[in-house]
Amino acid sequence: MALSHSTVVSHGYTLPLCRYSKLHLLSQPSYLPLHFNKNVKRLESFHLPPPSAAAAASSYFPIDVEYLKREFSGHGATFEDIGETCVAKLKLDNGSSANVMLTRGMVTSYKVKVWHGGKVELLHTWVEQEEQEEVVIRGGVSSAFSSSDDTEEWSLHGITGDSENCVQVELRRSDKKIKEIEMKQIITLRGDTLSIELCVANKGVSPVSINGCSLVSYLTVSTPEATYAVGLEGSDFVDKTPFLPRFGLVQGEEEEEDKYGLSGEEESNYKQLSEEMSRIYTLAPSSFTIIDRGRRNSVVVGREGFEEVYMYSPGSKLESYTKSAYVCIGPSSLLNPISLDPGCVWRGVLHIHNPNS
Numbered sequence: 420m421a422l423s424h425s426t427v428v429s430h431g432y433t434l435p436l437c438r439y440s441k442l443h444l445l446s447q448p449s450y451l452p453l454h455f456n457k458n459v460k461r462l463e464s465f466h467l468p469p470p471s472a473a474a475a476a477s478s479y480f481p482i483d484v485e486y487l488k489r490e491f492s493g494h495g496a497t498f499e500d501i502g503e504t505c506v507a508k509l510k511l512d513n514g515s516s517a518n519v520m521l522t523r524g525m526v527t528s529y530k531v532k533v534w535h536g537g538k539v540e541l542l543h544t545w546v547e548q549e550e551q552e553e554v555v556i557r558g559g560v561s562s563a564f565s566s567s568d569d570t571e572e573w574s575l576h577g578i579t580g581d582s583e584n585c586v587q588v589e590l591r592r593s594d595k596k597i598k599e600i601e602m603k604q605i606i607t608l609r610g611d612t613l614s615i616e617l618c619v620a621n622k623g624v625s626p627v628s629i630n631g632c633s634l635v636s637y638l639t640v641s642t643p644e645a646t647y648a649v650g651l652e653g654s655d656f657v658d659k660t661p662f663l664p665r666f667g668l669v670q671g672e673e674e675e676e677d678k679y680g681l682s683g684e685e686e687s688n689y690k691q692l693s694e695e696m697s698r699i700y701t702l703a704p705s706s707f708t709i710i711d712r713g714r715r716n717s718v719v720v721g722r723e724g725f726e727e728v729y730m731y732s733p734g735s736k737l738e739s740y741t742k743s744a745y746v747c748i749g750p751s752s753l754l755n756p757i758s759l760d761p762g763c764v765w766r767g768v769l770h771i772h773n774p775n776s
Contacts, residue, residue, distance in 0.1 A: 482521065487575075495582035495608075507578075509586040509608045514538060515773075517608045524573035524590050524604050526560040529613045531773040533716055541613075541718055541771060543639035543745035558637035558745065560769065562604060562617055564594075564629060573604060585609045599623025611776055616768045617724075621759040628758050633729060633751035634769040636720070640744055641713025643735050644693040650707035652688035654700045657681075657754065661697040661731055692746055695734030699753055703728045706770070709746065716775050724767030725750030 482505040487498045499506045504523060510516040518528040527544045544558040573590035580586040587607045594600035603618040615634055621627045640646045658680035685700070706721035722728065731747035750769055757765050 482575075491578045493581065494578045495580055495586035496578055496588070507575075507588055509588070509606075510582060511584075511586065511608060511610060512582050513610050513776075515608060515610060517606070517613055519588055519606055520556075521575050521588075521590065522572040524562060524592075524606075525556070526606060526613070526615065527556065528559070529771060531611065531776065533773070533775040539714065539716055540639060541773065543637040560613075560615055560634065560636040560749075560771075562615070563633045563635065564602075564631060576603075599625075600627060600629075611774070612770055612772045614768055614770050616766065618764055618766050619757070619759065620764045621761055624761050626758065626760050628756040629752070629765075630756045631751075631753055632725075632757055632767070633749055633753065634725075634767065635729065635747060635749035635751075636769060636771060637745045637747050638709060638718055638720075638771075640709075640711045640746055642744060643732050643746065644691070645711055645713035646692045646732070646746055647710045647712070648690045648692060648707060648730070649688060649710055650704055651685045651690060651700060654685045654703040656683060656685060656698045656700045659697050659699050659729075659753070692732040693735045695732060697731045698729075699751065700728040700730065701726065701754065706772075708774075709748065719770075719772035719774055720748050721770035721772060722750035722768060723770075724765065725752060725769075727751045727754055729753060 482500070484498045484500040484505055487505070487507075491498075495509055495511060497508045497510070499508060505521050506527070507519045507521055508516065509519065514530075514532045516528070516530045517526055519526050526542065529541045530538050531541060533539050542559050544556060547555050547557060573592045576589040576591045578586070578588055585607060587605060590604045590606070592602050592604075594602065599622045601620045601622055603620075605614075605616040605618070607614040607616070617632070617634060619629060619632075660680075705723070706719055708717050708719050710717045720728075727750065729747075729749055729751040733745075750767060752767075759765055
């Protein structure tokens with residue numbers, strides 16, 4: 420049994436326009452993930468208050484922010500209600516911070532200390548107004564599965580750690596189309612690294628193939644002209660039509676076919692991203708560096724489990740220092756699906772490392 424192929428889902432989150440005033444909350448403040456055995460609190464250990472009749476009648480259950488504050492205080496996380504969902508604000512004593520939209524499983528902010536003593540935002544997130552008085556949050560870091568329903572929500576499973584060393588948020592969800600598929604996302608903030616880990620388990624009795632899995636990050640930059648990818652020389656690549664909704668495809672549309680262009684080998688070890696590009700790198704190193712000469716900082720992008728790296732740059736044709744000033748990079752399985760035998764678990768990780776502190 421295989422999951423049907425469809426367009427990769429949207430990397431955005433929709434909120435009613437009346438909630439726009441609270442969206443400012445989203446931008447406030449060895450790679451192996453750490454799993455803490457001490458100070459662990461998981462939601463199944465507690466009794467949540469039963470939902471109201473109105474909540475039970477809908478597919479969305481409001482998050483009790485006051486409950487989260489009581490149960491997870493002291494773990495390096497605070498919580499903010501933005502109306503339709505809740506933002507978990509993770510913060511370490513060294514100044515690093517990250518914001519996570521819980522039901523979406525979307526990281527909307529990652530701030531780090533840099534060599535000159537200040538803090539910089541490494542992720543690019545913006546808000547667009549769409550039809551029917553809705554605003555859509557774009558960018559950040561989020562996962563995508565081409566076979567899954569994008570409206571499906573993650574649920575908070577637990578928070579571990581503390582503000583001194585590491586804070587870890589665990590989210591879970593099941594696939595609505597194939598009930599045997601269970602997914603877990605672990606978001607870990609350490610001193611100089613943000614890691615997003617995906618675990619997909621096949622609980623069924625038949626093999627499953629998962630198409631279009633990716634962990635896409637929008638990295639904020641000054642200008643594409645000032646941005647370089649370092650360390651990709653010799654990596655094979657395939658040019659691909661941009662798949663992100665921001666660039667033409669809308670959630671729910673079906674592609675007639677996967678469209679791939681030229682293939683080749685990266686010739687530059689210091690590749691300038693001034694030209695528009697949409698490319699899947701294969702046989703790439705497990706980590707490489709993005710240097711922004713305009714902001715005088717760099718980011719190391721690493722991966723585990725994934726065999727490919729997707730990279731998109733809007734190029735210099737778009738305005739600089741605006742919502743278009745970013746590059747989109749993340750590990751993916753767009754060319755080759757992930758195959759899972761019964762009882763097997765697949766694990767893939769994106770690491771965003773700050774080497775500038």
